[in-house]
Amino acid sequence: MSQNPQSKTDKSIIKKLTAIREEFLQNTQPLYEFKADDPRKIIPLSLEFKKKQAKQLLKKLRQSTTDTNWSYINKHHPNTTALDVGNIKLSDIQWLIAMRSGFSSWAKLKHHIEASEISTQAIKSGQPSSLDGDKKTLHIRCGNDIMTSLAVAGFTGDFLTFADPYVMGAAPQTETESEFIHIRAKVISNAFEDHKNAYEDLSKDYAALYKAVEYKRVMFWFEHDAYDIFTFLKLLHFYSHQPQRPAEMHYICITSYPGVKKFNGIGQLPAKAMRVLWEQFQTVTDQQLTWGKQAWQAYTAPNPTQFQQLAYSDTPGFPELIPAMQRQLRDLPWLQDGLSLTERLTLQILADKGDKGDMQATELFYKWYVLHYEPLVFLGDAMYWKILDSLATSKHPAILFHKPSNKVVEWKVTLTDFGRALLNHHAHWVKSNGISRWFGGTHNHCNPDKQDCWYWDETKTNVVRVIDK
Secondary structure, three states: OOOOOOOOOOOOOOOOHHHHHHHHOOOOOOOOOOOOOOOOOOOOOOHHHHHHHHHHHHHHHOOOOOOOOOOOHHOOOOOOOOOOOOOOOOHHHHHHHHHHHHOOOHHHHHHHHHHHHHHHHHHOOOOOOOOOOOEEEEEEEEEOOOHHHHHHHHOOOEEEEEOOOOOOOOOOOOHHHHHHHHHHHHHHHHHHOOOHHHHHHHHHHHHHHHHHHHHOEEEEEEEEOOOHHHHHHHHHHHHOOOOOOOOOOEEEEEEOOOOOOOOOOOOOOOOOHHHHHOOOOEEOOHHHHHHHHHHHHHHHHOHHHHHHHHOOOOOOOOOOHHHHHHHHOOOOOOOOOOOHHHHHHHHHHHHHHOEOOOHHHHHHHHHHHHHHHOOOOOOOHHHHHHHHHHHHOOOOOOOOEOOOOOOOOHOEEEEEHHHHHHHHHOOOOOHOEEEEEEEEEEEEEEEEEEEEEEEEEOOOOOOEEEOOO
């Protein structure tokens, strides 16, 4: 999950990683590291430990036919011959350990550990080799959270932050790019208080995309959440036009990282991981460009039917993007209660973990929503506070949002009786409060007494239009 759009004071949109590295080396402030018990922190994998673990598990399985590992082995092992205490080998156990560590083979687990150690030593040396130095390279990401890490890791190309949060607000099809930027700038300026010059800033970002043709290679750094994926879809749509397309385009879209219990995004990884990830980039094909263009056009269309069809197609052009597309559909209001998934999870947290429905806003978001309840984290805190505002300021509020000052640590959230009724399916948010909300190019705008609204049907995994005659 990348960060919210940042207010720009530096007029240079495309940054040089060599300059970022020099600035970092002159600064005594180290890169941020998570605390030891934080589930987002990398626990380095040890090959010696894995070898010892494999030998111990082999001994255990040769002495027991009831161990729970047996069912997994015989269900997933690539060998067609059934394994038992008499024929199981060390290589079979190594395969099992590799699979449960996130790798398809022991060789790939071993390679990752060795690559991580080499990366660590390269950075410790103070002079890591430039992995992108063979070609003029532009790195693009929907946030600047990995920019310094790339520089510290020895990358010497340029870096472009392109951060327009398409998961939020209107993103309709328009006749001109300028008209689209105006719409998006209004969304951003309304959502973030420090973005009053959003149109000027956003125009520079979009203009910078045209600079990609000046590079031999463009690298897209993304993870699996909706914030990243919808930015990627926009970029695929943009670069599907041949005159704007660079000579080479490569991408990464990861869902996890070995040794990380709670993976939210590339930005949480240390600099050494950037060098390891470099090996995992794939080339963007013409077919993927076409599919990405189609998916973006479907998302910005005036109704979500085609987008739903793409998100649940049997042969997607980009399998890595599908979970985020499906998650975004679940933020349409649901038929059963009119709540989006994000809204329902919020109310559920307050009911499950709150002190009689009360909770500090920071605990609600950072501890429970991000780390435990949200299946595919994509919201930054500023976007989440806007969702809380909506739940609190409607005619029939689902929560009370107490903000005695501008200090977020002092904010408090309380579940109302109406919020409990929504959770128990005794009330309906849209029928009680109406709605005015965008899903890409679809504008859900209806009053409580007259509906014309697109809903999500979770049981049928489909979009449904409800019209009051």
